[in-house]
Amino acid sequence: MGTTTGRRAAYERARQRRSLAIATVSSVAVAIAIVFFVPKMPRWDRVHESFFNGERFVDSFPRLLHAFILDIKIFAWSMPAIVALALLVAVARNSRSAALFPIRALTIAYTDIMRGVPIILWIYLIGFGVPGLGLDRPWNSPLLWGSVALVLTYASYVAEVFRAGIESIHESQRAAARSLGLSNWQTMRFVVLPQAIRRVIPPLMNDMVSLQKDVALVSLIGPIEILRQAGVDKSKFANFTPFVVAAVIFLLITIPLTRTTDYMVERERRRTTGTRVR
Amino acid sequence: MKLSIHDLHKSYGDRPVLTGINLDIADGSVVTLIGPSGSGKSTLLRCLNLLEPIDDGEILLDGIDISAPGFDANPIRRRIGMVFQNFNLFPHMSVMKNITLSPTRTLGVSTPLARAKAIELLERFGLADKAEAYPDQLSGGQQQRVAIVRALAVEPEVLLLDEITSSLDPELVGEVLDVVRELKATGMTLVLATHEMGFARDTSDVVCVLDNGNIIEQGTPTQVFTNPQSERAQQFLERVIRSGRL
Numbered sequence: 006m007g008t009t010t011g012r013r014a015a016y017e018r019a020r021q022r023r024s025l026a027i028a029t030v031s032s033v034a035v036a037i038a039i040v041f042f043v044p045k046m047p048r049w050d051r052v053h054e055s056f057f058n059g060e061r062f063v064d065s066f067p068r069l070l071h072a073f074i075l076d077i078k079i080f081a082w083s084m085p086a087i088v089a090l091a092l093l094v095a096v097a098r099n100s101r102s103a104a105l106f107p108i109r110a111l112t113i114a115y116t117d118i119m120r121g122v123p124i125i126l127w128i129y130l131i132g133f134g135v136p137g138l139g140l141d142r143p144w145n146s147p148l149l150w151g152s153v154a155l156v157l158t159y160a161s162y163v164a165e166v167f168r169a170g171i172e173s174i175h176e177s178q179r180a181a182a183r184s185l186g187l188s189n190w191q192t193m194r195f196v197v198l199p200q201a202i203r204r205v206i207p208p209l210m211n212d213m214v215s216l217q218k219d220v221a222l223v224s225l226i227g228p229i230e231i232l233r234q235a236g237v238d239k240s241k242f243a244n245f246t247p248f249v250v251a252a253v254i255f256l257l258i259t260i261p262l263t264r265t266t267d268y269m270v271e272r273e274r275r276r277t278t279g280t281r282v283r
Numbered sequence: 284m285k286l287s288i289h290d291l292h293k294s295y296g297d298r299p300v301l302t303g304i305n306l307d308i309a310d311g312s313v314v315t316l317i318g319p320s321g322s323g324k325s326t327l328l329r330c331l332n333l334l335e336p337i338d339d340g341e342i343l344l345d346g347i348d349i350s351a352p353g354f355d356a357n358p359i360r361r362r363i364g365m366v367f368q369n370f371n372l373f374p375h376m377s378v379m380k381n382i383t384l385s386p387t388r389t390l391g392v393s394t395p396l397a398r399a400k401a402i403e404l405l406e407r408f409g410l411a412d413k414a415e416a417y418p419d420q421l422s423g424g425q426q427q428r429v430a431i432v433r434a435l436a437v438e439p440e441v442l443l444l445d446e447i448t449s450s451l452d453p454e455l456v457g458e459v460l461d462v463v464r465e466l467k468a469t470g471m472t473l474v475l476a477t478h479e480m481g482f483a484r485d486t487s488d489v490v491c492v493l494d495n496g497n498i499i500e501q502g503t504p505t506q507v508f509t510n511p512q513s514e515r516a517q518q519f520l521e522r523v524i525r526s527g528r529l
Contacts, residue, residue: 181371181430184332185385186361186437195384199375 061246065238069250072234079220090160095167119161127154132226151223170201210266285310285472291340300326302496315483316476318493324476328443332365364439368446370426372418379414382436404432424455444475480529492516
């Protein structure tokens with residue numbers, strides 16, 4: 006398409022160049038306005054000192070980056086657990102056998118209850134509640150139970166994503182599989198799930214980006230990860246710059262993840278809808 | 284009789300779709316169901332494949348009631364294959380995987396053996412070069428031939444063909460009908476629902492006209508097409524002739 010040469014195509018290209026020029030000019034104008042006007046605010050010098058202190062930034066950065074490793078670890082072991090549990094819940098909820106009714110009811114209750122309460126409350130309830138039973142080390146670790154709380158809440162959201170994917174597969178696919186003699190379970194495993202999972206990968210990536218940030222909530226019950234370390238630094242130096250450092254470190258991870266997700270969503274959309282209306 | 288249907292009733296909610304079907308299908312015969320849209324042709328085929336539970340009556344395969352409550356449908360469905368109007372190939376699998384899925388997973392055939400058999404079938408139907416293609420890379424006619432090969436790969440005794448040419452471009456209908464003719468020549472029992480009247484007349488042993496969920500006319504193609512007894516069958520065939528489809 007980029008190499009078409011007709012009169013009409015030339016016009017389209019000129020139009021695109023014009024749009025790009027307008028977008029560039031307006032962006033530059035906004036940026037100049039921010040850079041010029043914000044420092045004119047009455048207390049800017051104090052905000053600059055306590056939030057954007059260069060010395061504190063350089064001092065905190067390596068320490069916070071090191072603390073961030075724990076966030077990555079929590080993310081790394083929670084994510085596979087979430088995906089596995091969510092798949093299990095979604096498949097159970099889509100089962101059609103009458104004998105499995107109690108399990109279907111249980112999965113509905115599970116998703117309703119877990120999604121109906123803020124994550125932070127689950128982290129407090131499970132993270133403080135379960136070790137409170139008097140378990141011995143290492144089973145009383147807040148890190149462990151904080152992660153469990155994350156897994157349980159996120160799996161309920163992700164299960165709904167999987168369920169939507171499973172339900173989006175046309176009934177005729179099931180009919181074809183059953184007509185070949187495949188059992189209900191074989192139909193799910195070989196025909197429905199592979200297509201459903203492929204279809205929900207982009208929305209799933211969205212949830213993973215959120216999880217990447219929500220990992221920091223585990224700090225509220227003890228573990229020293231990046232958010233808590235930033236709090237420690239803040240108190241020690243009476244300066245808020247460590248929080249800005251933490252935000253920057255999060256962005257370094259979440260922005261590439263978000264861009265990748267958007268790219269995948271767009272590619273999936275183009276693959277499934279074919280042409281695009283102007 | 285290969286298949287015997289006695290007093291088959293089926294409804295969706297309050298709406299009766301099949302109202303007391305009786306039909307005997309002899310081993311090796313070709314039985315064609317014709318009739319207006321909504322007359323129950325597809326539902327009858329889906330019931331024979333046990334994809335739909337029936338409300339009353341019985342379906343006998345070699346004299347055994349396969350519609351009895353609690354009867355394990357999975358092995359029966361391998362003995363009664365089905366091909367659908369919209370092909371229903373699995374889009375995430377290559378042609379080869381589509382064909383070998385059921386033999387390897389349900390019959391316990393080894394992968395090399397299943398592949399060898401699939402290649403044999405693909406060659407027979409002129410699709411040998413498509414083994415590693417994906418369904419969306421094939422034409423409609425090719426997809427439907429692959430769907431037939433997929434059904435044949437589990438070696439069914441009866442094949443149900445549900446309007447298998449209805450979603451094809453006109454110039455692709457012929458290649459699929461050729462496959463059906465070849466299957467007839469091998470002596471396979473075929474039950475087909477179709478709007479291809481010429482094909483029904485030339486290929487069938489028995490033609491049934493369905494209307495409002497029942498068989499209103501049944502006989503050899505000559506009987507049904509040239510001398511229909513019931514008034515409604517006469518009207519249906521007149522409409523077909525007027526629209527140039529016969």
